[in-house]
Amino acid sequence: MTGLGIVIATRDRADRLARTLRRLTALPERPGILVVDNASRDHTRALIARDFPQVGVLRLAENRGALARTEGVRALSTPYIAFSDDDSWWEPGALDVAAKLLDAHPRLGLLSARTLVGPAAEEDPLNDLLARSPLGPAADLPGVQVLGFLACASVVRRTAYLDAGGFHPVLFFGGEETVLAYDLAARGWGVTHCPDVVARHHPDPASPRPGRPAAQRRNDVLTAWLRRPVPRALALTRDLAAQARHDPVARQALRETLARLPAALRARRPLPPHLERAARTLDGACP
Structure with a gap:
């Protein structure tokens, strides 16, 4: 092909x-x-x-x-x-x-x-x-x-x-x-x-990739800082910080988020209004 x-x-x-x-x-x-x-x-x-x-x-x-x-x-x-x-x-x-x-x-x-x-x-x-x-x-x-x-x-x-x-x-x-x-x-x-x-x-359940759960949680927050409204990004950051008090994976994710946050803010480009509305629709539909 x-x-x-x-x-x-x-x-x-x-x-x-x-x-x-x-x-x-x-x-x-x-x-x-x-x-x-x-x-x-x-x-x-x-x-x-x-x-x-x-x-x-x-x-x-x-x-x-x-x-x-x-x-x-x-x-x-x-x-x-x-x-x-x-x-x-x-x-x-x-x-x-x-x-x-x-x-x-x-x-x-x-x-x-x-x-x-x-x-x-x-x-x-x-x-x-x-x-x-x-x-x-x-x-x-x-x-x-x-x-x-x-x-x-x-x-x-x-x-x-x-x-x-x-x-x-x-x-x-x-x-x-x-x-x-x-x-x-x-x-x-x-x-x-x-x-x-x-x-x-066909992921191998016996050998999960190290650091992946923290990276997923880090990137959820960084995605919000890159493209979503500031109140949503702040709320997700606060939630992660609260989880980090008792969850070592969240603690790692928070450290990595803060380390990358300056670069995310420099690259921040909020979604146009029609796409932000679509993203909010999906926020409400997804657990």
Whole structure:
């Protein structure tokens, strides 16, 4: 498939990456695949060179978190780009469906897929949340409009992604998707959930990524400082500070939030009024 490529950001997870690459290189669509190596210290590059010579590699000098995906998007020239993580891949035929939807809907900037988790192919809870989005459909877009997605189950229009600036540097990793959805929508691009496009996600429950819960909570607050009204950002910060008195994860999240807050304030760009109304609608709909 010449019109669609796949970008995988990875760091120090060569064995899991190998399983993902076996799945992706077997897809009938034959997409081009680029692994962006976030300064791995294991045998990632040797593995790819030995077992997957058809896969491209972009080596970064340092761990750049979610920004590695942006480096991959810039390096590819395909009009559409699907993201995978080193523990996720796409169902056969899914990328063909995604490309056809993007072809047919020129305002569509990002397509959020349905995600099936683990060997039992269980529904990710996010699927139902996205499918029930109160933002509803748009006449010129497929699926239902959303302002959130799972990065490893998304397909972007390259021009839209670069127009919006990609994933935000302040957030690094963990819940980085919401700001990108906001920024795409603010520039007029559609962001929708299309359950006919299916991704598979196989996280390892035995080895969760260290620091991820704190990063998620940190980025919830930083997202508010970056794009939402000050009263909401203050309220979320106060809530996190209160939790930090007795919760070590919240304490870590608060320390990281305060360290990144000056950069977030410098990059602050509140949502336009119509999008802030949509975000508030989603605030009320999501637990």
